[in-house]
Structures are given as structure tokens and as C-alpha cells.
Amino acid sequence: MCTRQTYYGRGPIQLSWNYNYAQCGQSLGLDLLRQPETVSSNPTIAFRTALWFWVNNVRPVLNQGFGATIRAINGDLECNGKSPDKVNARIRYYRDYCGQLGVDPGPNLSC
CATH class of the missing domain: 3.30.20.10 (Endochitinase, domain 2)
Structure with a gap:
């Protein structure tokens, strides 16, 4: 079987x-x-x-920014306008965590 x-x-x-x-x-x-x-x-x-x-x-x-990590992990499902709500939520969480840790989130946050 x-x-x-x-x-x-x-x-x-x-x-x-x-x-x-x-x-x-x-x-x-x-x-x-x-x-x-x-x-x-x-x-x-x-x-x-x-x-x-x-x-x-x-x-x-x-080194290409947070947006590149989104693309590396979920690119085909979320990037290029396929799921902007999910991408924006990830960016909000990332900025929030960076703020809590006192670090700069850097450029290129979106995929």
C-alpha cells in the first residue's frame, strides 16, 4: 500500500x-x-x-534587510502583492520587537 x-x-x-x-x-x-x-x-x-x-x-x-528574510521564508506566498496584510503584520511585529530591544530595524523592511 x-x-x-x-x-x-x-x-x-x-x-x-x-x-x-x-x-x-x-x-x-x-x-x-x-x-x-x-x-x-x-x-x-x-x-x-x-x-x-x-x-x-x-x-x-x-544583510539585505528584513524584507529579504520575508522573501526567503515566505516569498512565493506573501511577496509581490500576494498577501500584503501578512507582510505588513510581520513588519509591525519586527518594528515592535526592535523597539523593545532598542535596535534600529534598518532599511528594506518589505519584500
Whole structure:
């Protein structure tokens, strides 16, 4: 019997889409394409996938501003006018947290 796998967001940084599960699994030496549920059932693997996603997708764009991190994480779903309410909410939260920490949010806040 063949079961259909689902590749919805799992883990501390929501690992989504089959291509991310495949690339992450290959990098970590795991078969996440065939066993995506491992990300939600094993806390160690969940955090390993989060770190993999951060290092490979988010860290390279940190110097481009907060908007680039939105694009790296949710670009196809939220950027380019696809979900301005979500983007604006993220920017509000980010500005609020920066204010609480006493740091400048910097330029390029929107994707």
C-alpha cells in the first residue's frame, strides 16, 4: 500500500514543500522525502531542519534587510502583492520587537 506524503510546514522554522524536504534530508543524511512526519515527531530533527533552512536560505540574505528574510521564508506566498496584510503584520511585529530591544530595524523592511 502506497501512502501519499504531505510536505506542509513542520518544525521551528516551518519546513515546507517537497523540494525543501528532499534537499534538507539529503544534506542531513535523512530520507525526509519519504518520511516528512519525522520533522514533527523528532525534536532533534526538527531543530536540525530549522538550522539547515536558516543557514541555507535566510542567513545569506540577512544583510539585505528584513524584507529579504520575508522573501526567503515566505516569498512565493506573501511577496509581490500576494498577501500584503501578512507582510505588513510581520513588519509591525519586527518594528515592535526592535523597539523593545532598542535596535534600529534598518532599511528594506518589505519584500
